[in-house]
Amino acid sequence: MKIVTRPRVYLVGRTQVDQEVVRQFLDEEATTWQTDGETGSELLCELAGRVCYLSFGDKQGRRSNHDYLTNIIAMEHGSVLEHAAWSFIVTGVSRSFSHELIRHRAGWAYSQLSQRYVDESDAAYVEPDIIAANPELHDIWLQAVEMSHGAYVRLAQGLSEAIKQQYPALPIRDKRKKAREAARSVLPNATETKIFMTANARALRHFVEYRGAPDAEPEIRRVALAVLQIMRVEAPALFGDYDVEFLSDGSGAAATPHKKI
Ligand SMILES: Cc1cc2nc3c(=O)[nH]c(=O)nc-3n(C[C@H](O)[C@H](O)[C@H](O)COP(=O)(O)OP(=O)(O)OC[C@H]3O[C@@H](n4cnc5c(N)ncnc54)[C@H](O)[C@@H]3O)c2cc1C
Known part of the structure; x- marks a missing residue:
């Protein structure tokens, strides 16, 4: 019988920006936009925020994508972060984990391995570290x-x-x-499950905050931290305000001064 103790989190999809169409929009509005944003998600969130006040051209203000999004987060203008989404496949996790995960509803989509269709005769089982x-x-x-x-x-x-x-x-x-x-x-x-999940930046931040907290269950906390680790590289302007601290048992926990934006 196969026993697993560590989740695997694969980032399999991300938001992209169609630069050509953005240029067309700016041309038709007779304006310009200078940004140093590099990833689709960060560019898209900045663009969405700027459309609210038409802060392009000489009304652009902040020039750095990081500064712009840091301010959006500090102002709790979280709906702007709903435009960027990522898709993950998570494996090596238990059905107790997935039951907790799918309680996160707003901004999430899930597709989970079906125990009605898939034979579980060679299922793996997830053993908690403490056991x-x-x-x-x-x-x-x-x-x-x-x-x-x-x-x-x-x-x-x-x-x-x-x-x-x-x-x-x-x-x-x-x-x-x-x-x-x-x-x-x-x-x-303990039966292992595999789940495909898609979430926007605001929903992922909420998940990392709740499930990366010290009192969260260890398996889901491990997944929350794995997601955070990916997202800090993937979109530092949207997830760079989190710190990871180490608890007395050596496991990690996430915290940010910008809660539930
Ligand atoms: C440490 C911990 C212990 C927990 N223990 C338990 C437990 O013992 N029993 C239990 O049942 N659950 C438990 N939960 C799950 C918890 O109650 C939530 O269901 C879960 O964390 C998802 O949070 P959420 O509803 O905020 O997320 P989402 O559903 O993703 O919602 C995000 C936010 O959107 C808003 N929102 C979403 N839906 C609505 C709505 N219908 N109306 C108004 N606003 C809405 C809210 O502001 C909400 O916070 C626990 C969670 C944690 C982190």
């Missing part, structure tokens, strides 16, 4: 997970046979779904 560090507790955990896993495999097989008899006309895909959706009821919270 893995203690051999006696690890044995209890392993025994429980193995028992659930074995029950799932036997139930899936038994249900397949029963469904074949009971619903002979059902297409094979539906027969499998019927068996798996019932058998999964014995799978533990």
